Amino acid sequence: MATAAEAAAMRRAVALAARGLGFTSPNPVVGCVVLDATGETVGEGYHQRAGGPHAEVHALRAAGERARGGTAVVTLEPCNHTGRTGPCAQALLDAGIARVVYAVADPTPDATGGAATLRAAGVDVEHGLLADEAETVNTAWLTSVRTGRPHVTWKYAATLDGRVAAADGSSRWITSAASRADVHRLRAECDAVVVGSGTQRADDPHLAARGIEGAAQPLRVVVDTHGTAVRPGARVLDDAAPTLVAVAEGVEPLPGVATLHLPYADQNADAEHLPYVERAPRAGGNDDGTSARPGTEDDEDRLEHRFTASGGAYRAQRPAPRPGSPTPQQPAQPARGLDIHALLAELHARGVRSVLLEGGPTLAGAFVAAGAVDRVVGYLAPALLGAGPAALTGGGITTITEALRLDVRECVALGPDLRITATVAAPGTKEH
Numbered sequence: 048m049a050t051a052a053e054a055a056a057m058r059r060a061v062a063l064a065a066r067g068l069g070f071t072s073p074n075p076v077v078g079c080v081v082l083d084a085t086g087e088t089v090g091e092g093y094h095q096r097a098g099g100p101h102a103e104v105h106a107l108r109a110a111g112e113r114a115r116g117g118t119a120v121v122t123l124e125p126c127n128h129t130g131r132t133g134p135c136a137q138a139l140l141d142a143g144i145a146r147v148v149y150a151v152a153d154p155t156p157d158a159t160g161g162a163a164t165l166r167a168a169g170v171d172v173e174h175g176l177l178a179d180e181a182e183t184v185n186t187a188w189l190t191s192v193r194t195g196r197p198h199v200t201w202k203y204a205a206t207l208d209g210r211v212a213a214a215d216g217s218s219r220w221i222t223s224a225a226s227r228a229d230v231h232r233l234r235a236e237c238d239a240v241v242v243g244s245g246t247q248r249a250d251d252p253h254l255a256a257r258g259i260e261g262a263a264q265p266l267r268v269v270v271d272t273h274g275t276a277v278r279p280g281a282r283v284l285d286d287a288a289p290t291l292v293a294v295a296e297g298v299e300p301l302p303g304v305a306t307l308h309l310p311y312a313d314q315n316a317d318a319e320h321l322p323y324v325e326r327a328p329r330a331g332g333n334d335d336g337t338s339a340r341p342g343t344e345d346d347e348d349r350l351e352h353r354f355t356a357s358g359g360a361y362r363a364q365r366p367a368p369r370p371g372s373p374t375p376q377q378p379a380q381p382a383r384g385l386d387i388h389a390l391l392a393e394l395h396a397r398g399v400r401s402v403l404l405e406g407g408p409t410l411a412g413a414f415v416a417a418g419a420v421d422r423v424v425g426y427l428a429p430a431l432l433g434a435g436p437a438a439l440t441g442g443g444i445t446t447i448t449e450a451l452r453l454d455v456r457e458c459v460a461l462g463p464d465l466r467i468t469a470t471v472a473a474p475g476t477k478e479h
């Protein structure tokens with residue numbers, strides 16, 4: 048049974064682990080606190096970067112001789128392997144630690160087994176203290192290890208009535224400066240930022256993480272099925288930060304741009320899940336349900352935080368027939384989106400463990416339909432639009448019983464806005 052001092056130490060270890068967010072991929076974030084035999088904190092540490100010392104090693108170094116006979120409280124099971132650094136289980140034994148309390152088991156086949164090694168050497172080991180908190184802070188890494196694909200956060204910014212753009216295409220920020228700054232933190236915490244071609248063409252976003260000290264820039268991924276959205280001069284190509292353009296198999300890549308060829312989503316399997324989209328009647332129809340409208344340049348990304356220029360010609364769902372026109376007998380063809388699972392598998396193979404999906408509504412719908420959204424972060428501005436595109440199109444949801452139920456994890460005021468963070472509830476766990 049964990050003591051109050053150990054519970055407090057674990058809370059602190061989770062906070063320490065969070066300091067590593069955005070810096071440790073493809074490794075986990077891990078925090079560790081070492082208590083002496085009286086329960087006093089004598090060392091703290093966290094994993095700061097992949098290839099660097101593990102959290103336990105930092106904390107043991109800080110504790111020195113005072114670790115002997117003490118307790119190590121750590122958010123992840125101490126590793127049992129020699130990778131780029133030595134095994135933490137052995138380091139804890141060498142330091143004379145008498146008890147280890149860890150929150151979450153290490154699911155990595157190579158590194159797991161630290162708890163068994165420690166027990167076999169006579170150390171008192173306890174598992175599961177504040178496991179929910181430790182899971183949450185490390186959710187990207189744990190999801191990627193357990194599922195073999197990156198953890199996906201879908202982020203959007205909308206009015207209180209759920210609109211991401213004005214119906215007439217007029218353009219203005221939706222959310223406050225505080226919310227927009229917060230998005231840069233989200234980007235910095237993720238390995239890759241993904242947008243669709245409509246967002247790319249309409250907003251020409253830079254997709255960088257700005258104002259976050261020491262943050263590595265995320266890989267920028269544009270899902271550009273037809274290869275028509277990313278053109279020379281696009282802001283995602285104008286600096287050294289990496290960009291990947293995903294196009295359909297057979298589409299000619301833009302010279303000099305890293306290109307990923309992907310299959311289309313299986314039309315049979317996805318026919319009932321893919322959103323119906325009437326494409327805007329212009330060359331190079333967009334893949335995220337928005338139409339291309341040139342935007343004015345300014346220093347900040349205008350991505351989704353404005354009543355974007357893409358709103359005007361947005362044609363999600365089947366349009367109402369014109370008066371006098373015959374009722375269409377054929378439903379619109381499902382939009383042929385790229386295979387989201389193939390995209391995520393390719394990104395995972397490139398070391399991407401966490402993805403921030405930033406737009407637009409139809410690409411988000413394709414991710415939802417593919418069951419590939421783990422977390423939703425919605426920035427809600429206290430404004431009403433009454434018309435204009437909704438944050439999400441389709442998602443394979445056609446009736447109330449198919450609603451994707453979420454668990455709200457956090458609700459925070461950011462200036463005048465609200466940021467709501469929710470995770471996808473495990474299937475069958477929720478009845479509303």
Ligand SMILES: Nc1nc(O)c(N)c(N[C@@H]2O[C@H](COP(=O)(O)O)[C@@H](O)[C@H]2O)n1
Binds near residue numbers: 102
């Ligand atoms: N317990 C623990 N503490 C840390 O601080 C860690 N970074 C890990 N990581 C585990 O070890 C693997 C990485 O090993 P190298 O840093 O490459 O040597 C990682 O996959 C985790 O299983 N564990």
